[in-house]
Amino acid sequence: MSETDWKSDLASLLDPRSIALIGASENSAWSRALAENLRELGYSGKLYPINPKRQEVFGLPCYPSVIDIPGPVDAFVIAISRDLILPVVQECARKEIRSGVIISAGFAEASEEGKAIQRRLVAIAVEAKMRVCGPNSFGVANLHRGVSLISSSEVRYLRPGGVSLVFQSGGLLNAALLAAWDRSWGINCAVSCGNEAVLNVADYADYLIRDENTRVLGILTEGFRDPEKFLRAAKRAAELRKPIIVLKLGRSEKGKHAAEAHTGTLVGADAVYSAVCKQHGLTRVADLDEFIEAVELFSKAKTLRGRRVGVIVPSGAECGLVADTAEDAGIELPELSGATVERLSSSKSDYLSIRNPLNAPERYVRRGEVFKHWIQALVDDDNLDVVGLRLPLPRRREDEDVIARFSDLAEIARRTEKLIVLFSRASISLPEYWRKLLAEHQIPFLLEYRRGFRALRALIDYERFLSRAREASDERGGALDREKSAGWLAAAGKLTERQGKEILAAYGIPVTREALARSEEDAAGLAKSLGYPVVLKVESTGIAHKTEAGGVKIDIRDEAALRRGYREMLRDVQAHRPQAVIAGVLVQEMIRHGKEMIVGMSRDAQFGPVIVVGIGGIFVEALRDVAMRVAPLTKGDALDMIGELKGYRLLEGMRGEPASDIDGLAEALCRFSRLAMDAPDEIRAIDVNPLVVFEKGRGVVALDCLMARKDPRED
């Protein structure tokens, strides 16, 4: 059992048989609300109020301290003043209470003093292997077990189900619980992590993904404290087909400050988080609305069989709105099949054309059989995998026709393997009877077309990830030739270009033919055997940027030019850098064709080596057009990266130019990522600039390589 394995079983926290409510009092609104929530939810375990000044609280016998409780206790919950908390937690440890929630605030999020108290709290908890949630937590709840250590009354209105929520922020968790009620999600567990002093987001995610009651996990976080554990949980989630939706705050510079002030978490570079999410099949959302739509769809949707969507709406102009927002989200709305057009022609007025989106005015909704016939026709259409529709939504009365159509729809949905979703056209408040229909039938209901289509797109991407993950499960290998490269990597210091390229070559990445000349004669001999034209480059560990020092000469076409160039170079370099020790001059074949790419590695504090690719020149420099993923890469990751580049068309071949060897480039990126995994920590960054990619089938060649002890971003 490792140091922290005790954190992997959170049953005592999330499914406690007995709870000590410390500071219980009829005068305390907080403890009263907690006790009421437990009673309302039908909690069947034992509840022990703790208060030295009371004999009885909430009709239950009250104990002066947890020590006095007659039997074992699974969990405590506490909201007393920060300055009184340590001795109480110490008592919980002595009582061997296995877990607890600290609602109290004023710890690391607040002040230096608070930080010190939190450190002592952590010491007590770790020593006792006590699974502590918080401090500065909003509490935890388990709807299947009638547990609510959350004081908000929202919890009472929720029903048990498959959605688990892990939120760093209690305030925003409350918003998600409101949404859960609005959309009638079934909730498994809800956790407000607070300061994550002992348990962190990864611990909860790890436990909840293994919990059979969890079908979908929704996370709000400002950063991951234990990325390794979190990614293990993500991997298991993918195996178990349990989607994880992540709302990561603190993308902006401003947000970073706000987030740091709140929990002191080190916020990693945002682009790296996006890369990690793509690689691990995590659905990353940008705000609460997107979070809510994604949870709504992922928690209620069937397995998608494809990505083609058909939509029925009750107004002609709305077809335009649907088509516009679908296109923005990258959703395909294919034409209906000929069979469907024929089938619908008989029942549809000649005033309306039969296409996708399909205009079915409200008067048709009033004619049950006709409307059912239309929905069924779209469900049966071989061109479609998903059928979406909007029903008119009267606000001030329960519309019998609409309610009947809703039931028809639910009946059709039960009988098909295709996904059926309902849309609304705008974020207008829902009438109460609509909420009841949604709760009863559990058809995914997507609020507003744009967000609805974005959620559908996220589901499509998730399915694609799962199928790709199956294909590529054994692709993430280790080094190709680790032994051969180990020597170089161990000696990592100021590696020269030539040494860097030898390492690239050891990993199977083609490099320029070249050799080091120690004299002019030597250079002339080497150039002759390489064949003209050649390139000369000074070799000196003291010179990182050779061009600026006059240490590069390209396109040398004959021996006279070579000898002249050799002498000039030594003279110029010595003039520029009198201190630099010159090892010699590299004579290199001259590459005249292909496209110049930039490939690099830099280290992320949380996720390790990050691989970056871009198209050389203005794409990288003027447009910051780069794509990144965390090492190691699968071939699929590498192809995704290349495909993400804004200048991708350039590689596909434009204006009659041949296509570049995209597959060869992807292969080189995978090999480079293995090198990055093997590279010792001292190598902070690697630049292969340029890596030239030739025509399709002709592969790539690295022209230069810089292995640096210092990440340029650290400047």
Place this chain on the structure above:
Amino acid sequence: MSETDWKSDLASLLDPRSIALIGASENSAWSRALAENLRELGYSGKLYPINPKRQEVFGLPCYPSVIDIPGPVDAFVIAISRDLILPVVQECARKEIRSGVIISAGFAEASEEGKAIQRRLVAIAVEAKMRVCGPNSFGVANLHRGVSLISSSEVRYLRPGGVSLVFQSGGLLNAALLAAWDRSWGINCAVSCGNEAVLNVADYADYLIRDENTRVLGILTEGFRDPEKFLRAAKRAAELRKPIIVLKLGRSEKGKHAAEAHTGTLVGADAVYSAVCKQHGLTRVADLDEFIEAVELFSKAKTLRGRRVGVIVPSGAECGLVADTAEDAGIELPELSGATVERLSSSKSDYLSIRNPLNAPERYVRRGEVFKHWIQALVDDDNLDVVGLRLPLPRRREDEDVIARFSDLAEIARRTEKLIVLFSRASISLPEYWRKLLAEHQIPFLLEYRRGFRALRALIDYERFLSRAREASDERGGALDREKSAGWLAAAGKLTERQGKEILAAYGIPVTREALARSEEDAAGLAKSLGYPVVLKVESTGIAHKTEAGGVKIDIRDEAALRRGYREMLRDVQAHRPQAVIAGVLVQEMIRHGKEMIVGMSRDAQFGPVIVVGIGGIFVEALRDVAMRVAPLTKGDALDMIGELKGYRLLEGMRGEPASDIDGLAEALCRFSRLAMDAPDEIRAIDVNPLVVFEKGRGVVALDCLMARKDPRED
């Protein structure tokens, strides 16, 4: 009075003193609803039910035909079957009813037969100068006058105010009316245009902008039938400071089909619409949610004094959400001033840091004086122009503290010139008491941070447009030298490069020094006087693409090369195009510095000449990185276009390169736009490719110019 000036006064339609309700019957749900709406809204004019089979309807005397009504009638409204409609409308014309609404469907939107009937309907209306709304309309309403010729009961719940709505689609108008109730907008007029057979969006916009009751105009359209009139209305709206929000559907290819099927409108190129909106200060939104937030903010906001926003939220993590979504919308959240920090330090717990966004937990909301003090501090902060806040929103009870803070806020808002807005953190249904508070206090309430900040950004952009419009009001001039160019333009046909450049030069756009050589001797002489190096280009109206035909030779450095090049060129061109008549060879100075731009004009069917600019090479070809505006351009328009380019950094100067002459380029674009305005219709497109822009202060030069009779997009 022009042909259509009768359409400019729509008072009889939107403020009728008397209404004929044709087809009135207690058995008709439609007519019953209409009569009920009029009664509920307190319509004080005369209502005449028309039905040949009844003596009395709705307690009012009923007439067999409009002809039988004893006095004059302002408006009729009709929903009888399409096939019965023409004689009835003919009777309305005979009765000299000035306007009317046709709800009936089945016209141009439906079938060829319907189109024919609509044409006859239009003929009757135009002949009688009868202002007809529809057919296929949902109706019109005027809340100030208690008029509702809309059958939906939503209208009854609305209150009069400054928002006018003009929607092509009745179904989506209903959604906007639901939003109006949800957000308690005051409504002036609501119009469902239907097929726009007689009156179109521009007619309503023109009238409603002049209507003093309109403060904000919201439009949903699939395209403009009378762009000239619409843009005149937009100009007047800017002068009167009445914002126009436009939701234009049919952006996507798919949407285009859907839109065409609905009304038969010719949908113009979407990018041109965006350009027109930018140039005329129209706020273009992409979906109904954005439309609703924009109307909410624009209709309730004060004049902005600046663009710096401060936000107060009740949770720490929410600060991160605010900062992220603000950054995405391009909203600046500056640091609080030192004075504010000091002012707040005294009253704020040391647990919380004082920054923007400001975390003010719910417990402080409970302490009225403290919370008021904080809001006031932000309102008084010189670093801020807008103060936004989110109040906690209990769902199931009316929270006395929150209601009190709402009133405090309204009080503060009344006393300051700064804009105060309320946010919600997600699109969760609103409790009823919240709606009442919003109705009472009319503080802009923005649903969800992302959309809220986007609406704020739109308001900031609108204010910027207004201030720029004032500066640039007299800038849009005519041709610089119209007479000189008139000859060329009149002779427009296959203009040669040289002729095209002469026209550019006439408009003050610098072109390469050059002259036409008719012999080798001639060429040698010209090259000598121009100075080497030179460029040779064949001149022939039969050759549009000279390079492909071997008709261009660049960088000719001496006379020998010139003579050789001249001979080669004639030989090659004759081999490639034996039929082409060669007028001679253009000898041109060789431009070796500067950045190559592409400048062009193409004609939009609705808005006329559109000016396009891009950076030559891969930016245009791989990234489709172009910006466009409709001619004529102001200098501000031209600078905006250049600034929109993704590759803009390249022009600002990168990697130590000098900045380009952006001002000179903008000036050239303005001059080019005047040329485009003057160009006869036969010239469908003009390409200046490349236009070279030199270093700052050095101007531009056109290297080539193609004036085409055919737009390449027409192929």
